[in-house]
Amino acid sequence: MLITCPYCGPRDVSEYTYQGDGNRxxxxxxxxxxxxxxxxxxxxxxxxxxxxxxxxHSGGCRAHLAVTRNTLTHVVSSVSxxxxxxxxxxxxxxxxxxxx
Amino acid sequence: MVEQxxxxxxxxxxxxRGNFSDGVGVYLSETAxxxxxxxxxxxxxxxxxxxxxxxxxxxxxxDGAGGGAATGTKAAFGxxxxxFLVVDEQEGLVAAFAKSVKTETGTVTDLSHGRTAIRITGPxxxxxxxxxxxxxxxxxxxxxxxxxxxxxxxxxxxxxxxxPTQFDVYVFRSFARSFWTxxxxxxxxxxxxxx
Ligand SMILES: [Zn+2]
Numbered sequence: 557m558l559i560t561c562p563y564c565g566p567r568d569v570s571e572y573t574y575q576g577d578g579n580r581x582x583x584x585x586x587x588x589x590x591x592x593x594x595x596x597x598x599x600x601x602x603x604x605x606x607x608x609x610x611x612x613h614s615g616g617c618r619a620h621l622a623v624t625r626n627t628l629t630h631v632v633s634s635v636s637x638x639x640x641x642x643x644x645x646x647x648x649x650x651x652x653x654x655x656x
Numbered sequence: 657m658v659e660q661x662x663x664x665x666x667x668x669x670x671x672x673r674g675n676f677s678d679g680v681g682v683y684l685s686e687t688a689x690x691x692x693x694x695x696x697x698x699x700x701x702x703x704x705x706x707x708x709x710x711x712x713x714x715x716x717x718x719d720g721a722g723g724g725a726a727t728g729t730k731a732a733f734g735x736x737x738x739x740f741l742v743v744d745e746q747e748g749l750v751a752a753f754a755k756s757v758k759t760e761t762g763t764v765t766d767l768s769h770g771r772t773a774i775r776i777t778g779p780x781x782x783x784x785x786x787x788x789x790x791x792x793x794x795x796x797x798x799x800x801x802x803x804x805x806x807x808x809x810x811x812x813x814x815x816x817x818x819x820p821t822q823f824d825v826y827v828f829r830s831f832a833r834s835f836w837t838x839x840x841x842x843x844x845x846x847x848x849x850x851x
Contacts, residue, residue, distance in 0.1 A: 563721045563737050568790045615807030617736035
């Protein structure tokens, strides 16, 4: 699997570290809403198909990247710097209790 | 400044070794620069850092990822977004950058004693390095002056092509002896000279 870093170009996956699901938005740290925090920590889309993820190019420029990867084929369809990206809300985490 | 002791000293064996059926494939050396400085620009301040490199080191960096320049005594290249490595044969580069890079522009980090600079030069330099790192070492993909950040297993490396058949590899000082030993072994098949 190759990920094309916007700075370094195409590099082997062994140069990268997975940083988790890219669909999550951290709740307001002041929030005491347990459902919101529970959803942030535990709810995952787990899709069979395109998935938004955060990777770090830890064995390269060390930038954090927003990556769209197909979980069935490992095809990486988009990569951008995480600081610029901000994931599209259309594909964001399902609501608590909703069916997947 | 404190006299630096090379981490390669216990394994340093000048001379030629390996297969010389096609002559010497690579020459291996330690450049031991007096100054190795890392510069990091705050978001949006990259151009100001590039200007500081021109002012302090006299090197003009081309635009774009991994852009760099090298002379016989000085070198600089981008290795990450907004981040640059600047190297000088002489000591004193840190103090000069500390004066010219303002706090609101970015940061200056002295790595002079933290990195070991290994030079690999010769007709088989690309071939030997390609056995270590999964990046394209061809002159078109990796032009003279350019820099790359990559890794060999857990040994992080910043590589600059300082001449058409010459590369300078910057590794953490604590990994340098291990990397050097591996580099010597990998160079045996093309014949190498340590000098
Ligand atoms: Zn990168």
